[in-house]
Amino acid sequence: MKPAIIVFPASNCDRDVAVALEQATGAKPNMVWHGQADLPDTDFIVLPGGFSYGDYLRCGAMASNSPIMRAVIDKAKAGTPVLGICNGFQVLCETGLLPGALLRNANLNFVCRDVTLRVENNQSIFTRGFENGQFVDFPVAHHDGNYFADDATLDKLEGEGRVALRYVDNPNGSARDIAGLLNEAGNVFGLMPHPERVISPLLGGLDGAAFFKGVVEAAA
Amino acid sequence: MKAKITITLKNGVLDPQGKAIEGALVGLGFDGVSNVRQGKEIELQLTETDEAAARAKAEEMCKKLLANPVMENYTIEIAP
Numbered sequence: 001m002k003p004a005i006i007v008f009p010a011s012n013c014d015r016d017v018a019v020a021l022e023q024a025t026g027a028k029p030n031m032v033w034h035g036q037a038d039l040p041d042t043d044f045i046v047l048p049g050g051f052s053y054g055d056y057l058r059c060g061a062m063a064s065n066s067p068i069m070r071a072v073i074d075k076a077k078a079g080t081p082v083l084g085i086c087n088g089f090q091v092l093c094e095t096g097l098l099p100g101a102l103l104r105n106a107n108l109n110f111v112c113r114d115v116t117l118r119v120e121n122n123q124s125i126f127t128r129g130f131e132n133g134q135f136v137d138f139p140v141a142h143h144d145g146n147y148f149a150d151d152a153t154l155d156k157l158e159g160e161g162r163v164a165l166r167y168v169d170n171p172n173g174s175a176r177d178i179a180g181l182l183n184e185a186g187n188v189f190g191l192m193p194h195p196e197r198v199i200s201p202l203l204g205g206l207d208g209a210a211f212f213k214g215v216v217e218a219a220a
Numbered sequence: 221m222k223a224k225i226t227i228t229l230k231n232g233v234l235d236p237q238g239k240a241i242e243g244a245l246v247g248l249g250f251d252g253v254s255n256v257r258q259g260k261e262i263e264l265q266l267t268e269t270d271e272a273a274a275r276a277k278a279e280e281m282c283k284k285l286l287a288n289p290v291m292e293n294y295t296i297e298i299a300p
Contacts, residue, residue: 100290
């Protein structure tokens with residue numbers, strides 16, 4: 001596996017994802033600055049968490065127009081797996097690779113705590129490390145994680161099994177308790193919680209290690 | 221030309237900031253306040269001297285970056 005992690009100005013989970021992927025693959029992933037026009041040879045792209053461009057205008061809006069994103073969008077459309085975590089999920093929605101948008105949390109609070117998620121669909125390269133119905137604990141840390149889409153879109157997403165992860169106790173007002181969402185082809189996944197922050201007992205859990213192990217095994 | 225772009229949340233999209241402002245206004249003793257919605261306004265100067273051209277350019281900016289059609293509406297005012 002040759003992962004590439006896109007680094008935007010004010011990404012702050014890029015190195016955490018690098019550690020998680022290195023732990024799962026045994027090799028250091030490529031870090032790719034957003035201003036580059038081309039991607040290195042890669043078969044797995046990560047848009048990491050953070051506060052790209054200070055969340056100005058809308059979360060992920062400016063990052064979704066970064067030079068590198070044209071290459072990322074092309075790769076995603078050609079089938080390369082793309083994982084967007086937190087701010088990365090927001091960027092994926094802004095590019096249109098995933099439907100909907102992430103609004104300000106309904107309770108207006110910045111939520112920063114562990115949440116329990118239910119695995120709704122493990123038939124994806126991103127969730128194959130889990131069982132359907134399994135409960136996993138990942139931390140969330142966001143102000144704008146309130147997933148929004150119109151009812152017709154939500155019904156379609158549900159019908160196609162694209163809601164892969166759901167909050168057990170919704171921390172942000174997300175429609176249908178959606179925490180993690182697949183695109184139609186199943187090669188693009190966005191989630192607000194942070195699997196890269198629970199990859200060792202020292203960090204409070206191993207559910208994230210199982211997540212990345214599954215992703216890496218899918219690529220093998 | 222000058223463009224003034226006003227971006228608002230679509231009807232039906234929850235606006236927790238508007239709700240908080242509404243609560244604060246009621247708390248200050250303002251009666252009869254409802255449906256508070258928060259939006260944003262962006263002003264910019266364009267080199268175009270023709271109103272239609274300036275409007276077309278602002279429209280393109282809204283579509284590409286300034287507004288997100290999933291959740292927002294926008295209006296454009298052009299002035300010399």
